Each structure stands twice: as C-alpha cells, then as structure tokens.
Amino acid sequence: MTDDFITNLPKAELHLHIEGSLEPELMFALAERNKVAIPFKSVEDVRAAYSFTNLQTFLDIYYAGAAVLKTEEDFHDLALAYFDRVAQDGVVHAEIFFDPQTHTHRGIPFDVVANGLFAGIDAARAKHGMSIGLIMSYLRHLDEEDAFRTFEQAQPWLDQMIGVGLDSSEMGHPPSKFARVFEASAEAGLLLCAHAGEEGPPAYIHEALDILRVDRIDHGNRALEDPVLVARLAREAMTLTVCPLSNVALRNVDRIEDHPIDRMLDLGLRATIHSDDPAYFGGYIGENYRQTARARNLSRGQIVTLARNSFLGSFLDDEAIAGHL
Numbered sequence: 001m002t003d004d005f006i007t008n009l010p011k012a013e014l015h016l017h018i019e020g021s022l023e024p025e026l027m028f029a030l031a032e033r034n035k036v037a038i039p040f041k042s043v044e045d046v047r048a049a050y051s052f053t054n055l056q057t058f059l060d061i062y063y064a065g066a067a068v069l070k071t072e073e074d075f076h077d078l079a080l081a082y083f084d085r086v087a088q089d090g091v092v093h094a095e096i097f098f099d100p101q102t103h104t105h106r107g108i109p110f111d112v113v114a115n116g117l118f119a120g121i122d123a124a125r126a127k128h129g130m131s132i133g134l135i136m137s138y139l140r141h142l143d144e145e146d147a148f149r150t151f152e153q154a155q156p157w158l159d160q161m162i163g164v165g166l167d168s169s170e171m172g173h174p175p176s177k178f179a180r181v182f183e184a185s186a187e188a189g190l191l192l193c194a195h196a197g198e199e200g201p202p203a204y205i206h207e208a209l210d211i212l213r214v215d216r217i218d219h220g221n222r223a224l225e226d227p228v229l230v231a232r233l234a235r236e237a238m239t240l241t242v243c244p245l246s247n248v249a250l251r252n253v254d255r256i257e258d259h260p261i262d263r264m265l266d267l268g269l270r271a272t273i274h275s276d277d278p279a280y281f282g283g284y285i286g287e288n289y290r291q292t293a294r295a296r297n298l299s300r301g302q303i304v305t306l307a308r309n310s311f312l313g314s315f316l317d318d319e320a321i322a323g324h325l
C-alpha cells in the first residue's frame with residue numbers, strides 16, 4: 001500500500017521551522033508552565049484560528065504562538081517533540097530552521113534558545129539515531145543590521161550550525177536586502193538557503209541565486225512562471241524544498257489536486273517534499289507525501305525520486321549522501 005511505502009521510505013526533512021512544529025497542546029502546556037496569557041480558551045479554539053488567506057495572516061499567528069517559549073527546557077521540549085513525531089515518518093536526517101530574532105526581540109537571550117534546541121537535538125540523535133543539522137534563519141521583514149546583530153550573537157555557536165536561511169514576509173523584502181550578511185555568513189563557513197518564490201516573483205529567485213549565491217531554494221514555486229529560470233534551476237540541479245500542504249494552507253495553490261510537484265519533476269527540477277510548519281498546516285512530512293501522492297496520483301518512481309532528491313539536496317557531505325541513496 002502506498003501509505004506504508006511512503007512511511008517506510010527513508011527521507012530527509014530540509015524545510016521545517018521548529019517554531020512551526022508547536023502543537024496547540026504543547027502551546028497550552030507551556031503557557032501554563034510559564035504563566036503566559038494566550039488569547040485562546042482551548043486547544044480547539046487554537047485550531048479554529050488556523051485559517052489563513054496568505055503568508056502574513058499565518059505569520060501573525062505563528063509569531064504570537066512563539067510567545068509561550070521562554071526557557072531552555074521549552075526549546076528542548078519543542079525540538080524533541082518534533083523529532084519524536086517524524087521518527088515515525090521515516091525521517092533519518094533533518095535540517096531544521098529556527099528564527100532567533102523571534103525570540104531575542106521579546107527578551108529571550110540567543111544562548112537560551114540555542115542551548116535548548118541543541119539539547120533537544122542531542123537527545124533526538126541519541127534516541128532515534130537521526131542525523132540533524134540546525135539552520136539559523138534571518139527574518140526578512142527586519143533590516144540587515146538586525147540580521148548582523150543576530151550573526152554576532154551566534155558567533156559562539158556557528159561551528160555547530162550548518163547554514164543560514166531567510167524567511168518571514170517575502171513581498172517587499174527581496175533577497176538583495178541581505179547581500180552583505182549572507183556574504184559574511186558564507187565566509188564563516190555556513191551553507192546558504194533562502195525562501196524565494198513562495199509569494200514573491202521569479203525575480204526574487206534570480207536574486208537568491210545571483211546575489212546571495214544560495215546552495216538551496218526554499219519553496220521556489222513561482223519559478224514555474226519563468227521558463228528561462230526553470231531551465232537554469234534544472235541545469236544547475238538546484239534543490240527546491242517544496243511544501244504542498246503549506247502551499248494550500250497559504251493559498252499559493254488552490255487545492256492539493258492542483259499542486260505542481262509532478263510538473264516540477266517533469267521539467268527536470270530537483271524538487272523535494274517537506275512540511276514547513278506542520279502544526280499549523282495540517283501535517284508532518286509523511287502527511288505531505290501521502291496527500292500529494294494521492295491527489296496527484298504519483299507513481300512509486302516519482303515518490304522515490306522525491307525522497308532521493310531530499311538527500312541530494314541536503315547539506316550532508318558527499319559520502320554521507322551516497323550512503324543514503
């Protein structure tokens with residue numbers, strides 16, 4: 001049966017915001033533990049609020065939810081809950097984003113966030129035998145100076161991180177706004193990725209490639225509007241970390257039945273399937289594969305290609321990648 005085939009297929013998660021894995025149950029538990037008031041009466045009440053019309057309507061709720069995260073223990077619990085969940089989805093390698101500025105801007109020290117997340121990551125490595133990398137994502141609605149301050153705060157942690165990313169409100173915040181901090185991050189030995197073409201135009205994907213010089217594009221859906229860009233992405237074997245349930249929840253794709261994932265593969269793009277913010281968009285990585293496979297009638301060959309692409313697009317070294325293929 002295809003569902004079991006998908007679950008048992010080893011895969012890498014490359015596009016996951018750890019703050020977006022905060023389930024309403026844990027949000028309530030942490031609100032109580034930390035005496036933080038949240039504007040919801042029940043877990044059902046929280047879920048009922050998860051109806052989005054675009055990226056910004058989601059981000060407003062996602063940043064509000066993060067307010068319950070205060071201590072190292074909270075970040076540890078958040079991370080371990082995520083890894084416990086996806087160990088059941090066949091995830092053997094994960095590269096996860098965190099948004100330090102979401103926390104430092106509300107008075108939580110960078111070191112509290114990093115200590116907590118690494119404690120959760122270490123626990124998950126030991127418990128599940130997964131390989132795990134952490135990617136620090138800059139918030140693009142803030143200015144580059146703020147990203148530089150974050151890069152400075154991260155200095156003691158950089159040798160434990162694998163890369164930097166760029167997320168939050170895309171429209172009006174092109175990749176070029178972060179050219180210098182990405183250059184500094186690359187010089188520090190970090191690999192680079194950026195959200196581009198989720199809501200923003202193909203020009204933002206061009207900028208991510210040409211100005212930021214990214215190793216991977218997060219989302220990238222709107223590349224499909226630009227045939228020259230598609231040809232380039234295919235030629236350069238640039239990985240696109242596509243998130244089908246996110247695309248539907250944020251109305252970038254009308255229905256999962258209309259999702260272009262198989263069109264991307266047919267065009268020769270190195271597309272992969274990921275979950276983005278599973279607590280908010282209705283499913284973890286396995287559910288993203290299952291619903292997309294069903295709705296698009298994907299063949300086993302296509303499903304295997306998507307999982308293979310997740311390792312090819314990972315930040316593992318060549319030897320480790322070869323071990324997963």
Ligand code: HPA
Nearest residue numbers: 017167168169195276277
């Ligand atoms: N897009 C941009 N920023 C984000 C997202 C997303 O899907 N999730 C969390 N931050």
Ligand code: ZN
Nearest residue numbers: 167195218276
């Ligand atoms: Zn994302």
